[in-house]
Amino acid sequence: DAGASVNGYASDITRTYAKESGEFADLIERFDELQQELVAQVKAGVEFAELHLKCHRRIAELLAETGIAKGSADALIEAGVTAAFYPHGLGHLLGIQVHDVGGHQVDDTGTKVDPPSGHPYLRLTRKLEVDQVLTIEPGLYVIDMLLENLAGTQAEEMIDKERLDWLRPYGGIRIEDNVRVLADGCENLTRGAFAA
Template identity: 50%
Template sequence: MHSHDPAPLYAAHLDELRRRADAALGRAGLDHLVVPSGTAHFHVFDDRDYPYAVNPQFKAWVPLTRTPGSWIVYTPGRRPRLLYLQPRDYWHVVPRAPEGWWVEHFDIEIIRTPEQALPHLPPAGRSAILGEPQSALGDYAPNNPPAVIAYLEYHRAFKTPYEIAMMRRASAIGARAHRAAEAAFRAGASEFDIHLAYCAAARQDACELPYGNIVALNEHGAVLHYTELDRDPPADARSFLIDAGAGYGGYACDITRTYARARGEFQDMVDAVDAAQQAMCAQVRAGVDYREIHLDAHLALARVLRDFGVLKLSPEAAVETRVSSVFFPHGIGHGIGLQVHDVAGFAESDRGGTIAKPEGHPYLRLTRTLAPGMVVTIEPGIYFIDMLLEELRGGPHAHSVDWARVDAFRPFGGIRIEDDVVCTGDAPLNLTREAFATA
């Protein structure tokens, strides 16, 4: 049974982070782990800053996402320390003092300027300092030891119960916002206004979301990362594809849904992809090679295309000739957690190494064997992409497609269904379907 409340799970999560840090530092022969939260980045010819994004290594320890200039310091055998920047500033809102169920686990030092952190930082030469170069403070700069990074990122794939609870909360926010976006689509809103309805329901600004919303009407659904957001609605809104997430305490959800305006063949195809997607989600079990889920997805989607008369050849032949990749040109998914595309998707072990992608499938982002605690996305899609269709039509396998059927579906763009799924020791836990059921 998974708890919905992260608070009572945090102490055990922190213990696991300390255990991982102890092991990683031992590998590198270092004495301290130091993690800056990151700093603001500025335009080169302006005084405007880019939206701040917290260091993922930092927010693994504390649920803080808007505290630039702060530091985590951990030495094995000691309580972790938080150097918390709370500047004296009348130009901007000053971060509130640390509060909540996690603060009792840290020794907290309030600093008023970034430089005040320096006396509290351990010797740089004996420390693993994990962060971006811009986090350097004087001569104290991130060094990102490969042995430490490899160990921590590999094990970050295995989420603690606390992390699952945080992702469950993010999923609840995302599902609520998706419901609002669908309602805006059915009311005739533009892509831009649907996006605004999503942000309003999530109570998160665009720069606070874990990635830029993909809000695509009609043919725009054939652009995998469509983010243009037309300000005016089309004369005829036939279809709607939305790929949008939300965050909670530094953790992300990643959800995609596709809708037709009216009942018809396109909605029937959406329903068929949805059924196939749920079968793929059921494959998220311990010991399953994630690459096999990807290859099975090609067979399942080719079967859908055959059933709807788009393909003339068998699903097996469609995969063998790579015709299926014309209609499903991306990977089946990726790891997710502190980052939307979570790290170490190809890691062979916590010492490094790479697990290769299947030949002919360059866009798969995860090749590891699943184990309890891993959280992955499952996001099959069928698209009618002009560029890829033109290449197919001009190649040796043009006869394998009914082009009249392609033309019938082309005005709808494409279909993608995406859920976040937890691998357990038993049946998988679908965070997304659970969230929609209670939204």
């Protein structure tokens, strides 16, 4: 996780790397593809909260496809499994501050839109507008104190303990890019700098 300031404007990027090829490297690659699918959906007029909810669906699908969790995407989301593995929002505005202000403000008079129910940490709930700059940063983590909150619930039964134990030493994955919203898409400001 790193950032820089250029001409008074902030950036915020994250990459996860694997030391060697293998199953964790493959998971990073799949997570990078997931992140790029989300970036490709950024354009003016998109409701960012809806993109955040799509991210939870894709993470649920990935958890099931990799055997880390069992169940449909809907069931994993409803039970709180994705919230335990991905407790933050999909991204935030960038500007003079790294977590720039106004992520919930939808007009010039200060009208606010709260995050969707169950997603209190989503910092951006606005409809995307041309020339906004924001992060797209899905994450997948093993945070024991969050997973412990699932004890005795349906969610706990949906998580494969052996697969969780396999993932735990790695801590997790986050891939974060900075994107500029365009009328018909976006410009990824950071991806080229980290192409390997």
